[in-house]
Amino acid sequence: KAGVTQTPRYLIKTRGQQVTLSCSPISGHRSVSWYQQTPGQGLQFLFEYFSETQRNKGNFPGRFSGRQFSNSRSEMNVSTLELGDSALYLCASSYQETQYFGPGTRLLVL
Amino acid sequence: SQQGEEDPQALSIQEGENATMNCSYKTSINNLQWYRQNSGRGLVHLILIRSNEREKHSGRLRVTLDTSKKSSSLLITASRAADTASYFCATDAGGGSYIPTFGRGTSLIVHP
Numbered sequence: 001k002a003g004v005t006q007t008p009r010y011l012i013k014t015r016g017q018q019v020t021l022s023c024s025p026i027s028g029h030r031s032v033s034w035y036q037q038t039p040g041q042g043l044q045f046l047f048e049y050f051s052e053t054q055r056n057k058g059n060f061p062g063r064f065s066g067r068q069f070s071n072s073r074s075e076m077n078v079s080t081l082e083l084g085d086s087a088l089y090l091c092a093s094s095y096q097e098t099q100y101f102g103p104g105t106r107l108l109v110l
Numbered sequence: 111s112q113q114g115e116e117d118p119q120a121l122s123i124q125e126g127e128n129a130t131m132n133c134s135y136k137t138s139i140n141n142l143q144w145y146r147q148n149s150g151r152g153l154v155h156l157i158l159i160r161s162n163e164r165e166k167h168s169g170r171l172r173v174t175l176d177t178s179k180k181s182s183s184l185l186i187t188a189s190r191a192a193d194t195a196s197y198f199c200a201t202d203a204g205g206g207s208y209i210p211t212f213g214r215g216t217s218l219i220v221h222p
Contacts, residue, residue, distance in 0.1 A: 004152070042212065042213070042214040097140075097143070097158060097202065098155050101152035106150070
């Protein structure tokens with residue numbers, strides 16, 4: 001099976017802009033989770049979607065949002081970007097208790 | 111906040127040596143998993159150990175779990191330069207959907 005794919009891989013934005021990241025899970029996986037990884041905070045959970053519904057949410061401001069489509073593909077959106085949003089954004093699809101991660105989208109906010 | 115905390119933060123060894131990294135956590139868990147991350151890439155699942163298991167092996171990897179001490183260790187035997195990566199433990203407290211909580215990781219460098 002193909003692995004988890006994320007697009008784009010790299011992104012440069014300026015403060016105040018918004019960004020949409022995309023994730024395609026492994027075929028048959030219905031759960032998709034998003035994480036933010038920074039050197040200072042480590043790997044932090046953003047949210048999880050299962051069958052198009054947000055099932056869990058981390059402690060991030062409302063500027064961070066997501067959705068999942070009927071084919072399990074997921075998008076996350078960050079509005080009004082701040083410098084601190086610069087990070088590696090990882091998507092993972094789950095089968096039972098194991099998460100399978102995509103390569104990530106590296107976002108740089110200038 | 112991190113549930114699991116890996117120790118040491120950084121480890122530098124020679125090829126062929128064994129590498130041991132530890133993970134401590136705070137609350138009861140259903141299972142604990144170890145992941146590897148090569149520089150700037152996604153995480154790769156290595157091994158899962160359940161709370162009722164004490165030791166598990168996978169190839170050159172050996173994981174132990176001591177629930178009384180709330181700690182786990184990952185041993186990589188006969189390390190190779192390709193093992194250079196960051197290693198994370200992730201704990202799951204259960205309660206329905208699985209959302210692992212990751213530690214900050216151990217950065218392992220294996221010198222050829």
